[in-house]
Amino acid sequence: xxxxxxxxxxxxxxxxxxxxxxxxxxxxxxxxxxxxxxxxxxxxxxxxxxxxxxxxxxxxxxxxxxxxxxxxxxxxxxxxxxxxxxxxxxxxxxxxxxxxxxxxxxxxxxxxxxxxxxxxxxxxxxxxxxxxxxxxxxxxxxxxxxxxxxxxxxxxxxxxxxxxxxxxxxxxxxxxxxxxxxxxxxxxxxxxxxxxxxxxxxxxxxxxxxxxxxxxxxxxxxxxxxxxxxxxxxxxxxxxxxxxxxxxxxxxxxxxxxxxxxxxxxxxxxxxxxxxxxxxxxxxxxxxxxxxxxxxxxxxxxxxxxxxxxxxxxx
Amino acid sequence: xxxxxxxxxxxxxxxxxxxxxxxxxxxxxxxxxxxxxxxxxxxxxxxxxxxxxxxxxxxxxxxxxxxxxxxxxxxxxxxxxxxxxxxxxxxxxxxxxxxxxxxxxxxxxxxxxxxxxxxxxxxxxxxxxxxxxxxxxxxxxxxxxxxxxxxxxxxxxxxxxxxxxxxxxxxxxxxxxxxxxxxxxxxxxxxxxxxxxxxxxxxxxxxxxxxxxxxxxxxxxxxxxxxxxxxxxxxxxxxxxxxxxxxxxxxxxxxxxxxxxxxxxxxxxxxxxxxxxxxxxxxxxxx
Amino acid sequence: xxxxxxxxxxxxxxxxxxxxxxxxxxxxxxxxxxxxxxxxxxxxxxxxxxxxxxxxxxxxxxxxxxxxxxxxxxxxxxxxxxxxxxxxxxxxxxxxxxxxxxxxxxxxxxxxxxxxxxxxxxxxxxxxxxxxxxxxxxxxxxxxxxxxxxxxxxxxxxxxxxxxxxxxxxxxxxxxxxxxxxxxxxxxxxxxxxxxxxxxxxxxxxxxxxxxxxxxxxxxxxxxxxxxxxxxxxxxxxxxxxxxxx
Ligand SMILES: Nc1ncnc2c1ncn2[C@@H]1O[C@H](COP(=O)(O)OP(=O)(O)OP(=O)(O)O)[C@@H](O)[C@H]1O
Ligand SMILES: [Mg+2]
Numbered sequence: 005x006x007x008x009x010x011x012x013x014x015x016x017x018x019x020x021x022x023x024x025x026x027x028x029x030x031x032x033x034x035x036x037x038x039x040x041x042x043x044x045x046x047x048x049x050x051x052x053x054x055x056x057x058x059x060x061x062x063x064x065x066x067x068x069x070x071x072x073x074x075x076x077x078x079x080x081x082x083x084x085x086x087x088x089x090x091x092x093x094x095x096x097x098x099x100x101x102x103x104x105x106x107x108x109x110x111x112x113x114x115x116x117x118x119x120x121x122x123x124x125x126x127x128x129x130x131x132x133x134x135x136x137x138x139x140x141x142x143x144x145x146x147x148x149x150x151x152x153x154x155x156x157x158x159x160x161x162x163x164x165x166x167x168x169x170x171x172x173x174x175x176x177x178x179x180x181x182x183x184x185x186x187x188x189x190x191x192x193x194x195x196x197x198x199x200x201x202x203x204x205x206x207x208x209x210x211x212x213x214x215x216x217x218x219x220x221x222x223x224x225x226x227x228x229x230x231x232x233x234x235x236x237x238x239x240x241x242x243x244x245x246x247x248x249x250x251x252x253x254x255x256x257x258x259x260x261x262x263x264x265x266x267x268x269x270x271x272x273x274x275x276x277x278x279x280x281x282x283x284x285x286x287x288x289x290x291x292x293x294x295x296x297x298x299x300x301x302x303x304x305x306x307x308x309x310x311x312x313x314x315x316x317x318x319x
Numbered sequence: 320x321x322x323x324x325x326x327x328x329x330x331x332x333x334x335x336x337x338x339x340x341x342x343x344x345x346x347x348x349x350x351x352x353x354x355x356x357x358x359x360x361x362x363x364x365x366x367x368x369x370x371x372x373x374x375x376x377x378x379x380x381x382x383x384x385x386x387x388x389x390x391x392x393x394x395x396x397x398x399x400x401x402x403x404x405x406x407x408x409x410x411x412x413x414x415x416x417x418x419x420x421x422x423x424x425x426x427x428x429x430x431x432x433x434x435x436x437x438x439x440x441x442x443x444x445x446x447x448x449x450x451x452x453x454x455x456x457x458x459x460x461x462x463x464x465x466x467x468x469x470x471x472x473x474x475x476x477x478x479x480x481x482x483x484x485x486x487x488x489x490x491x492x493x494x495x496x497x498x499x500x501x502x503x504x505x506x507x508x509x510x511x512x513x514x515x516x517x518x519x520x521x522x523x524x525x526x527x528x529x530x531x532x533x534x535x536x537x538x539x540x541x542x543x544x545x546x547x548x549x550x551x552x553x554x555x556x557x558x559x560x561x562x563x564x565x566x567x568x569x570x571x572x573x574x575x576x577x578x579x580x581x582x583x584x585x586x587x588x589x590x591x592x593x594x595x596x597x598x599x600x601x602x603x604x605x606x
Numbered sequence: 607x608x609x610x611x612x613x614x615x616x617x618x619x620x621x622x623x624x625x626x627x628x629x630x631x632x633x634x635x636x637x638x639x640x641x642x643x644x645x646x647x648x649x650x651x652x653x654x655x656x657x658x659x660x661x662x663x664x665x666x667x668x669x670x671x672x673x674x675x676x677x678x679x680x681x682x683x684x685x686x687x688x689x690x691x692x693x694x695x696x697x698x699x700x701x702x703x704x705x706x707x708x709x710x711x712x713x714x715x716x717x718x719x720x721x722x723x724x725x726x727x728x729x730x731x732x733x734x735x736x737x738x739x740x741x742x743x744x745x746x747x748x749x750x751x752x753x754x755x756x757x758x759x760x761x762x763x764x765x766x767x768x769x770x771x772x773x774x775x776x777x778x779x780x781x782x783x784x785x786x787x788x789x790x791x792x793x794x795x796x797x798x799x800x801x802x803x804x805x806x807x808x809x810x811x812x813x814x815x816x817x818x819x820x821x822x823x824x825x826x827x828x829x830x831x832x833x834x835x836x837x838x839x840x841x842x843x844x845x846x847x848x849x850x851x852x
Pocket of ligand 1 (some may be wrong): 617620624640641642643644645646647648689771
């Protein structure tokens with residue numbers, strides 16, 4: 005195993021906010037890492053596990069609402085809320101997966117049912133008083149690291165860096181572990197996997213739980229960073245699609261795909277924002293990229309790097 | 320519960336179902352033949368609605384008169400999209416088609432957003448506000464027209480598939496694409512034609528919707544999940560199923576709105592969708 | 607070690623397997639032959655839990671395993687290969703075999719070492735880093751065999767591993783399968799290649815229209831008119847006798 009790439013990336017990421025100190029630069033770093041985290045969460049189910057989801061916002065929103073409600077109603081610290089939301093995300097992931105896979109849903113049908121679950125959750129939080137309804141929930145401003153509200157943005161930066169590093173660590177582990185090998189087998193050929201003694205149902209439920217937990221962590225981070233959540237955003241189709249795009253464009257089933265995808269998409273997003281006031285340009289680019297990637301680079305942008313390496317290796 | 324209110328809710332639900340049917344029949348045709356889920360259906364509808372909108376605003380063509388034109392234009396758009404993009408880029412994997420049509424819908428919606436901004440537009444034609452008494456309910460004339468038209472559209476489509484040569488070829492491909500290829504049918508062409516027809520339905524739907532509905536870049540969202548629910552409910556590929564499914568969904572939406580309130584009422588559709596996917600993914604009319 | 611009693615699998619009106627009873631003794635190589643569509647693959651699928659039997663029972667290593675899911679049957683020691691090869695197409699040969707090896711160890715290094723040993727055993731040591739999708743038919747058949755072996759089965763069900771191979775490839779594979787049996791694995795194989803059945807199996811069952819119609823040593827069966835008729839159609843026994851005399 006080559007530890008040089010992750011080690012170098014970690015050093016760069018740790019040093020980044022010390023070199024680029026401006027609020028803009030740090031916010032940019034936070035966004036890249038944030039999308040890399042939720043993209044990786046999607047990738048663990050969609051890429052490593054081969055379970056295409058159109059509704060990952062259901063986990064994101066679960067995380068965001070879980071920690072926020074625990075804080076507002078029960079006075080929990082957001083840090084305990086973070087742990088609780090990972091648990092809630094895992095639980096929702098396992099439940100949705102258990103239901104869907106017990107009934108044998110696969111491929112596009114699984115994508116549709118995840119979409120439907122996200123919608124159901126959105127409508128519920130939108131309608132219930134307990135969750136603040138359509139108005140959403142506002143977290144009171146109380147800047148302190150203990151309260152997961154850093155006075156300096158750099159605190160947020162290192163927090164999301166830690167979470168994203170964990171997600172990448174999990175992806176590396178998946179590439180090297182028995183669990184990951186079993187997921188690859190299921191993704192490639194479920195019948196053959198069953199013949200070789202793999203409990204495909206169980207492994208698929210496990211991977212959805214893992215993915216749900218990571219995605220929920222992203223939801224809690226989002227709530228703490230913006231101090232405001234509402235159903236349309238955290239359970240919305242757009243969130244699900246963002247995660248999918250980050251992962252698909254960077255490269256599904258790869259360790260660094262989501263990071264690459266996130267970097268590219270955040271760059272495009274910031275750049276288009278700088279050149280025009282009109283909405284939509286960045287998404288036009290993302291959508292086109294998605295189509296082109298599927299047409300020409302089925303393994304995502306990561307393939308561009310690999311091609312270069314291979315060419316070098318041959319030369 | 321007051322019987323008049325209930326009666327009005329039922330009638331409104333059925334009319335709503337009629338507009339859903341306009342959108343769902345094309346989707347079910349595409350699914351039935353190509354076995355793909357056209358995620359771009361909602362945004363193609365949006366495109367068609369802008370088409371009908373601009374025909375009225377710029378060229379003063381009445382939406383109902385614009386139906387043949389829009390049907391032809393949307394057919395061409397669908398045919399070309401399938402030939403040039405969807406068929407070519409998907410490498411024969413249906414999950415890829417799902418993702419490509421998702422990409423397409425993102426692009427279309429945001430192109431609309433880029434040019435037309437996020438505001439919604441409504442049109443006024445002489446008959447926009449005309450009301451017709453229908454039992455206990457007073458309903459807008461355009462809604463009644465679109466309800467009747469959706470019945471006609473389903474019947475026309477069913478006739479086309481059953482009686483024309485193209486229709487026969489489409490059925491052959493839907494049933495057994497390899498067999499169809501063996502007997503000399505150009506399967507890729509039939510795929511493109513079917514996709515074109517599915518999208519052409521949206522041309523008609525747009526013209527029928529626009530007098531009583533608004534148009535905005537995200538208007539397709541309103542129809543996407545609903546249309547998928549209907550298609551799955553009615554059995555993917557079945558016109559009658561789509562029609563009946565539309566009416567059921569329209570009624571569900573109207574009645575659950577009445578009983579559960581506006582906000583929570585919407586959950587009815589998602590729940591039906593989830594339950595149908597779990598228990599009868601082949602639709603309630605399948606054996 | 608395997609006792610099948612009155613096993614049936616019905617598709618609609620078709621009795622694809624019709625009250626089949628058979629035994630496979632530990633340490634032997636048993637064969638299953640029969641014309642195309644006789645129900646051989648269906649029988650294997652019903653034994654390994656891929657299809658739920660409609661009637662009858664399967665006992666394996668002293669336990670009734672009828673209706674258990676495939677992964678539990680595999681863990682109990684019976685594993686099948688697929689007639690239409692089912693490789694993990696985008697994974698390397700090594701990774702393919704490791705999936706099987708992981709059944710008994712969570713250790714990557716150990717699974718990898720086992721994969722190498724098994725690749726050597728089935729003669730694909732030099733293909734370890736190849737992607738499965740790029741293998742020839744012969745390579746894929748060996749991979750099916752290797753992956754199944756990696757689960758350390760007690761009973762190996764092979765569904766036409768020789769089909770599609772040319773004679774030299776078949777000659778290579780026969781000692782491999784004999785080696786597997788010598789290492790203590792019982793083998794039950796479906797085969798159309800008669801040369802292979804003759805030189806491998808001690809006891810052969812003949813399936814026709816879902817029914818077991820004969821059983822015995824291969825040489826004895828090859829001369830059995832009932833079998834020849836079932837196989838080659840009405841009158842075939844006489845034709846063969848005629849050519850043998852000529
Ligand atoms: N899933 C299924 N549904 C319906 N019929 C099936 C199914 N699988 C197999 N059959 C039918 O059952 C019969 C037995 O098929 P099977 O594949 O077991 O034969 P086989 O002996 O393995 O033949 P071959 O030598 O060609 O591999 C055939 O008539 C086949 O068409
Ligand atoms: Mg067979």
